[in-house]
Amino acid sequence: MTRMAATRDGYGEALLALADNPKVVVLEADLGKSTKSLHFRKAHPERTVSCGIGEQNMLLVGAGLASSGYIPFASTFAIFTERAFEQMRNGIARPNLPVHLCGSHGGTHTGTDGSSAQSIEDLAIYRTLPNVVVMHPCDDVSTKELTMQLPGLGKPSYMRTARNKTPVLYEGKESQIKIGKGITLIEGNDVAIIACGVLVHEAMEAAKALQSEGISATVVDMHTIKPLDTELLDSLSLKCGAIVTAEDHSIIGGLGGAVAEHIVTKHPVPMEKIGVHDRFGESAGSEEMLEMMGLKSHHISDAAKKVIARKA
Amino acid sequence: MTGMSISELEEMARKCRIEICKMTHRAQAGHPGGSLSEIDILCALYGHRLRARSDDPDWDDRDRFILSKGHASPGMYAVLAEMGFISHTDLESYRVKGGVCQGHVDMKWCPGVDFSAGSLGMGLSYGMGCSIAANIDGSKRNAYVMVGDGEIQEGSIWEAAMAAAHHELGNLKLFIDCNGIQNDDFCEAQMRMFDIPAKWNAFGWAVKVIDGHNMSEIVSAIDWMDTVTDKPAVVIGMTVKGKGVSFMENNPAFHGAAPSDEQLAIALSELGVNA
Numbered sequence: 001m002t003r004m005a006a007t008r009d010g011y012g013e014a015l016l017a018l019a020d021n022p023k024v025v026v027l028e029a030d031l032g033k034s035t036k037s038l039h040f041r042k043a044h045p046e047r048t049v050s051c052g053i054g055e056q057n058m059l060l061v062g063a064g065l066a067s068s069g070y071i072p073f074a075s076t077f078a079i080f081t082e083r084a085f086e087q088m089r090n091g092i093a094r095p096n097l098p099v100h101l102c103g104s105h106g107g108t109h110t111g112t113d114g115s116s117a118q119s120i121e122d123l124a125i126y127r128t129l130p131n132v133v134v135m136h137p138c139d140d141v142s143t144k145e146l147t148m149q150l151p152g153l154g155k156p157s158y159m160r161t162a163r164n165k166t167p168v169l170y171e172g173k174e175s176q177i178k179i180g181k182g183i184t185l186i187e188g189n190d191v192a193i194i195a196c197g198v199l200v201h202e203a204m205e206a207a208k209a210l211q212s213e214g215i216s217a218t219v220v221d222m223h224t225i226k227p228l229d230t231e232l233l234d235s236l237s238l239k240c241g242a243i244v245t246a247e248d249h250s251i252i253g254g255l256g257g258a259v260a261e262h263i264v265t266k267h268p269v270p271m272e273k274i275g276v277h278d279r280f281g282e283s284a285g286s287e288e289m290l291e292m293m294g295l296k297s298h299h300i301s302d303a304a305k306k307v308i309a310r311k312a
Numbered sequence: 313m314t315g316m317s318i319s320e321l322e323e324m325a326r327k328c329r330i331e332i333c334k335m336t337h338r339a340q341a342g343h344p345g346g347s348l349s350e351i352d353i354l355c356a357l358y359g360h361r362l363r364a365r366s367d368d369p370d371w372d373d374r375d376r377f378i379l380s381k382g383h384a385s386p387g388m389y390a391v392l393a394e395m396g397f398i399s400h401t402d403l404e405s406y407r408v409k410g411g412v413c414q415g416h417v418d419m420k421w422c423p424g425v426d427f428s429a430g431s432l433g434m435g436l437s438y439g440m441g442c443s444i445a446a447n448i449d450g451s452k453r454n455a456y457v458m459v460g461d462g463e464i465q466e467g468s469i470w471e472a473a474m475a476a477a478h479h480e481l482g483n484l485k486l487f488i489d490c491n492g493i494q495n496d497d498f499c500e501a502q503m504r505m506f507d508i509p510a511k512w513n514a515f516g517w518a519v520k521v522i523d524g525h526n527m528s529e530i531v532s533a534i535d536w537m538d539t540v541t542d543k544p545a546v547v548i549g550m551t552v553k554g555k556g557v558s559f560m561e562n563n564p565a566f567h568g569a570a571p572s573d574e575q576l577a578i579a580l581s582e583l584g585v586n587a
């Protein structure tokens with residue numbers, strides 16, 4: 001059976017593994033138990049800064065540390081990073097300081113906490129900031145691997161992780177994972193499904209269902225939303241001639257927005273976006289939320305058939 | 313204003329504690345600790361003072377109550393059920409798809425809820441807006457706000473604190489649920505706040521510190537708030553997180569964890585429910 005894990009656990013493991021680098025410091029805003037920075041805190045209290053429930057302060061403390069040669073990893077829920085958006089913009093992105101922000105519990109998949117906790121706009125807003133790398137990995141292995149690469153980045157980043165467990169895809173395949181490089185999980189010619197985060201698994205299920213109907217779909221894990229792997233996108237436009245994007249995020253401005261913005265300027269092909277349709281979420285279980293928001297594999301396969309029908 | 317007696321208020325709080333345990337148990341999620349610590353103050357406010365109409369929850373001239381620590385929603389829902397804003401069956405919808413009792417209090421979903429909370433540090437500013445609106449309207453209605461002691465670490469709280477004093481908002485009334493615990497740990501470990509009453513004093517508020525579980529003290533403090541008319545007033549309730557359930561009391565683990573079947577049984581018997 002496939003191992004199930006939450007991406008936030010991959011983040012926690014990575015921080016612990018990164019502790020060998022004496023410049024790595026961890027910043028918390030009273031959610032370390034949830035974002036999983038608690039493991040680092042336990043092992044290295046001297047390099048962990050508790051900022052209380054104060055996200056705005058946390059980010060700029062990170063900026064000061066980064067300017068002094070440290071590599072700060074700050075985390076809270078994805079939604080509460082947004083309170084410090086302008087700090088991220090003016091205090092971190094503008095001076096290009098390598099502060100690494102992780103927003104856990106992203107998306108509607110986070111479940112019964114309800115709409116106040118379900119960030120569906122984080123990828124969109126951070127993507128608008130110059131210098132900032134934006135990621136949303138789909139399993140704990142890739143989350144760990146991508147986090148491990150961040151000290152070498154030399155610029156700020158935002159990574160969304162998820163609260164709940166999803167199937168692990170990259171066991172033993174760490175070498176495939178590089179910031180900025182999409183990963184082709186399934187090869188096909190009729191349509192390209194480009195997904196991130198918890199919807200990567202749904203996209204693979206959709207491809208299997210399409211296969212049984214004689215439709216061959218490519219599935220890509222686009223774990224890095226910025227910089228976008230445009231080389232891969234161009235080749236998919238040419239090869240498949242139709243694209244479906246899938247994300248647990250607003251259809252406005254996230255992965256779907258990024259892909260659309262690129263393909264219209266290069267090789268325009270019909271496209272469908274699976275995502276949250278300009279509404280807020282509510283309290284329900286993770287699977288119920290995916291169903292309610294139109295994010296399940298059957299929604300993806302329906303969108304694939306729709307977009308294939310629109311091919312010239 | 314329903315004018316309930318002290319013993320009636322105490323009995324209401326006991327019933328609410330039972331519902332808090334049942335709700336979080338049923339959902340296997342949610343926040344019992346901060347619901348149990350706030351509940352005596354909430355019962356006193358609704359049962360003794362708040363001008364609101366359960367049969368007309370949107371009545372324009374009602375007092376507002378803003379539960380800024382919106383995660384402690386089971387406490388609020390239990391009180392709303394006791395006061396007749398929602399039914400006791402509605403409590404079963406806590407964290408259930410389509411339910412009026414959303415995970416965090418939400419004014420679009422639940423009658424009697426005046427603010428959609430869940431993100432800490434927002435309610436006091438919102439209450440300030442409600443107070444100013446009442447003044448412009450020439451109304452005597454008040455805005456009451458409840459925040460957590462961890463929550464007051466948010467910078468926005470102090471922006472509102474300063475602004476409310478500047479504007480001499482005598483109709484803005486704040487409760488701080490000082491239970492000494494936040495999400496990850498004790499406040500003392502996460503962020504020491506030193507002298508909390510002195511801070512509010514320095515910001516220009518009228519300040520009173522009380523035992524937040526002593527019903528007569530709470531009722532007197534609410535009456536005292538009415539006598540403060542030229543500046544905002546804050547009642548700092550010294551409370552115990554998880555109050556009323558032995559294994560939850562002063563235990564950070566029950567900030568955001570539900571009781572198991574066995575734990576529920578213990579909790580209910582401690583709260584005087586006969587098996």
Ligand SMILES: Cc1ncc(C[n+]2csc(CCOP(=O)(O)OP(=O)(O)O)c2C)c(N)n1
Pocket residue numbers: 029030031053080083343345346347349381383384430431432433459460461462463464489491493494495553567
């Ligand atoms: C802006 C924001 N940051 C973080 C959180 C996550 N969070 C929910 S409850 C909580 C602790 C709150 O502690 P306190 O205010 O003392 O509440 P209480 O003890 O009364 O439950 C935290 C950090 C949040 N809801 N909002």
Ligand SMILES: [Mg+2]
Pocket residue numbers: 346460461462489490491492493494
């Ligand atoms: Mg507290």
